Amino acid sequence: MPDHISxxxxxxxxxxxxxxxxxxxxxxxxxxxxxxxxxxGDIARFDQxxxxxxxxxxxxxAIDEDCQHIIARRQPAASDLRMVxxxxxxxxxxxxxxxxxxxIARMGKVIHSAERYQTPRLRExxxxxxxxxxxxxxxxxxxARLDATAALDLAEEDxxxxxxxxxxxxxxxxxxxxxxxxxxxxxxxxxxxxxxERIGDHAKNIxxxxxxxxxxxxxxxxxxxxxxxxxGQSV
Amino acid sequence: MPDHISxxxxxxxxxxxxxxxxxxxxxxxxxxxxxxxxxxGDIARFDQxxxxxxxxxxxxxAIDEDCQHIIARRQPAASDLRMVxxxxxxxxxxxxxxxxxxxIARMGKVIHSAERYQTPRLRExxxxxxxxxxxxxxxxxxxARLDATAALDLAEEDxxxxxxxxxxxxxxxxxxxxxxxxxxxxxxxxxxxxxxERIGDHAKNIxxxxxxxxxxxxxxxxxxxxxxxxxGQSV
Numbered sequence: 001m002p003d004h005i006s007x008x009x010x011x012x013x014x015x016x017x018x019x020x021x022x023x024x025x026x027x028x029x030x031x032x033x034x035x036x037x038x039x040x041g042d043i044a045r046f047d048q049x050x051x052x053x054x055x056x057x058x059x060x061x062a063i064d065e066d067c068q069h070i071i072a073r074r075q076p077a078a079s080d081l082r083m084v085x086x087x088x089x090x091x092x093x094x095x096x097x098x099x100x101x102x103x104i105a106r107m108g109k110v111i112h113s114a115e116r117y118q119t120p121r122l123r124e125x126x127x128x129x130x131x132x133x134x135x136x137x138x139x140x141x142x143x144a145r146l147d148a149t150a151a152l153d154l155a156e157e158d159x160x161x162x163x164x165x166x167x168x169x170x171x172x173x174x175x176x177x178x179x180x181x182x183x184x185x186x187x188x189x190x191x192x193x194x195x196x197e198r199i200g201d202h203a204k205n206i207x208x209x210x211x212x213x214x215x216x217x218x219x220x221x222x223x224x225x226x227x228x229x230x231x232g233q234s235v
Numbered sequence: 236m237p238d239h240i241s242x243x244x245x246x247x248x249x250x251x252x253x254x255x256x257x258x259x260x261x262x263x264x265x266x267x268x269x270x271x272x273x274x275x276g277d278i279a280r281f282d283q284x285x286x287x288x289x290x291x292x293x294x295x296x297a298i299d300e301d302c303q304h305i306i307a308r309r310q311p312a313a314s315d316l317r318m319v320x321x322x323x324x325x326x327x328x329x330x331x332x333x334x335x336x337x338x339i340a341r342m343g344k345v346i347h348s349a350e351r352y353q354t355p356r357l358r359e360x361x362x363x364x365x366x367x368x369x370x371x372x373x374x375x376x377x378x379a380r381l382d383a384t385a386a387l388d389l390a391e392e393d394x395x396x397x398x399x400x401x402x403x404x405x406x407x408x409x410x411x412x413x414x415x416x417x418x419x420x421x422x423x424x425x426x427x428x429x430x431x432e433r434i435g436d437h438a439k440n441i442x443x444x445x446x447x448x449x450x451x452x453x454x455x456x457x458x459x460x461x462x463x464x465x466x467g468q469s470v
Contacts, residue, residue: 054456060455061453061455071306071316072312075310081306082303085306085323088323173422176418177419180415180418184408190422218296220295221292221293
C-alpha cells in the first residue's frame, strides 16, 4: 500500500484491515465452537455460537460504515480503493460464514437435545469442517499478508471439499437405505455437511478478493489454470 | 437522486442501474428456465441455463468495474455513493442466485437423464420456486423504483419460504421412510428445494440494500418490527 501524506488516512485503512481480521477471528471461533459442541454435546457452547453471531453481524455493519466514510472523506484511488472494496466484499462473506456456523449450532442443538447419539457420520463431518476452518484461516492470512498466491491453493482445496461433500452425501444415502430409521438423523448430518461446504466457498471467495486487491485483476469465475497464469505461475 | 452538474455522471449512474436490472432479468430467466426444464425434462433448456451463467458472471465483473471507476473518477458522496455501494452488493447476490439456478439445472439434468420420473414432490418444489422468483422480481422492482417498503414484504415472504422449505424437508423424510427406494431421488429434490430457499434469501438481501439506499439506514440483521419502525410504519 502506498504511503500517504495523511497519516490519519493510513491509520483509517489499517484500522479497517485490523477489524476485518478481528471479525474473521470471531467467525473462526464460531465454527470451532460449533464443531467442539457437536463432538461434546455441550449445549451452552452451541448457544454461545448463536449469541456470538449478533456480534459478527454488528461488526459487518460497523466495518461497512467505516468503509463508506473512508470513500466519502478520503476519496481513495488505485490500491487504496481496491482495499476498501475488498473489505466491503470480504465482510459479506465472513458474515455469511457466521450464519452457517450458527446454522450448524442450531442443528447440533436439536441433535443433542434429542439425544440422537447415533446421528451418523458426525466424525467424518468433523474432518470436513476442519478442512473448511483451515481454508478460512488461510484466506484471512492471505488478506493480512496481501498474499495473492493463496487463492490458488484455496481454489484446489475448495474443489477437494466439494468432492468430500459429494462423497459424504453418497455415504449418507447408503446409510439411510441400509437403515431407514436413521433417515431423519442422516438429513441433519447432510445439512451440517452442506453448511461446511458453503464455508469453504466463502473462504475461496475471500482469497479471490485478495488477488484482486494485490494484482488489480478480478479472477472470480476463472479456471485454476487462468488463476495460475494471473499469478505468473507455469500452468 | 440529486441532479448533478455533470450530466455525464448522471448518465453513468443511470447506466449501472440499468445494467443491474439487465443482470437481474437474466438471472430471473435462468431460474425460470431451470423450472420449466424441470417440469418438461427439456435437457437443452437445462444446458442453456448453465451456459447463461457465464454471461451473468461476466456482467457481475463488468458492473463491478464500472462502480469502481465511478468511485475513483466521480468521488460520489451521500446518496450517489450509497447507490454505487448498493449496486456492488446487489450484483453479488444476483450472481449467487445465478449459481443456484445453474445448480438446479445441473441437478435437473441428472434427474431427467436418469429418467427418474418418480422423483418425488417436484410439483410442490415448483410452487416454492415460483414464490422465490416472485421475491426476486419484487426486489428488482424495489431497486428500480427505489421502494424501501418492499423490504418489509420480502422479509415476511422469506420467512414463509423458509417455513415451506422446512415443511418440504419433513415431507421428503416421510416419503423416504415409507419407500426407501426413493431416498436417492428425494435427496435430489431436497437439494433443489435448498437452492430455491437460498434464492429467497438473496432476494431479501437485495431489498435490504434498497432500504439502505433510500433511507441511508442499514436494516440488515434487524427484526421485522425494527424494519417497520425504520419505514415509519406502526408496529
